[in-house]
């Protein structure tokens with residue numbers, strides 16, 4: 485009997501800064517209803533799915549930023565999403581800005597802000613939570629940038645590691661499910677941390693601008709999409725896992741997000757891809773047993789990995805210069 489899960493990426497079109505949370509949630513509820521009509525058992529929504537991608541906006545104080553954050557989940561505004569998922573028996577992945585009250589490194593409880601994703605069961609249980617570790621961008625307003633990317637201002641680095649849980653999904657009693665968020669997908673270390681926990685399905689949301697311009701050069705929009713897909717396809721292949729990557733898309737607050745959500749199989753092939761810049765559901769039937777080939781042959785980690793040679797991966801952050809070759 486194949487271990488089948490019918491899953492979807494629910495790409496979201498733009499959410500403008502002025503769009504109320506309840507309106508965005510209404511769009512998500514409609515996607516859940518569409519998913520139900522297509523027999524979907526798991527829906528993956530994007531990173532920071534409840535608001536505009538607010539790290540492009542500079543505000544001075546955390547009080548000004550707090551309206552973008554969720555102090556509780558569900559809240560009155562997000563409850564309809566949980567209700568729709570329960571009504572239709574659908575699990576979902578949601579990215580949101582989390583305002584937690586937790587002890588810091590000194591043990592003092594204080595407000596803590598994270599870029600967070602959760603996997604939620606149809607009955608509303610949080611099966612898994614992840615807080616984004618690779619925060620791109622900068623912490624202070626940068627006058628040289630056309631568009632700000634202030635994730636390092638608004639969020640702390642995630643403190644939950646890269647988690648995987650064996651959880652019931654659809655009809656399956658156990659699926660090894662893991663989470664990462666947006667920029668994490670570009671880092672092989674993140675994928676391997678999930679792979680080393682036998683992940684079978686990686687869920688991730690992203691908000692990625694179509695242009696990347698700096699003093700160092702310019703990246704064409706088609707390469708932005710290519711690099712996103714390249715990273716997800718490589719991560720899925722090298723860790724023999726399914727991946728569902730769900731984007732925000734279209735012109736949001738005047739900035740274009742490239743969309744192109746995908747579902748990727750454990751051999752690194754794209755099996756479904758979004759083709760619009762709006763709300764769009766893409767689906768696939770995931771056979772979790774297709775993870776077995778990769779993980780028992782080329783990527784049988786227990787047989788072939790050589791951690792004794794990987795010391796630099798965990799002991800060093802930036803690149804060093806190599807020694808200079810000298811004749812004789």
Ligand code: CDT
Nearest residue numbers: 620621633666667691692693
């Ligand atoms: N949201 C997010 O992580 N976006 C980044 C773009 C960073 S551009 C400064 C990404 O890697 O897609």
